[in-house]
Amino acid sequence: MDATFVESTAVSLGFLSKPNGKDFAFAGNPVNDAKIIGTGVGIAVRKGDNQLREALNGAFAELKRNSTYQQLLKKYFTVDLAVH
Secondary structure, eight states, rough: OOOOOOOOOHHHIIIISSGGTOOOOSOOOOOOHHHHHHOOOOOOOOTTTHHHHHHHHHHHHHHHHHTTTHHHHHOSSSSSSOOO
């Protein structure tokens, strides 16, 4: 393989950190153009399930507020995963 376009977290954890990925690396700058990669990832909830949606939003907000989010990023990931 000469090159591929991949999501950085998945390839970091699922390939580059494994023995099969030892001869591969990222090249160039990350692509952040929403026209190319979209506006991010999300968690789908059943339409109309406002209680679950709000519970998830509240949980993510609390993780960010109390620094748990940053601690988890540092421990488990090599790239920033923005939660909005």
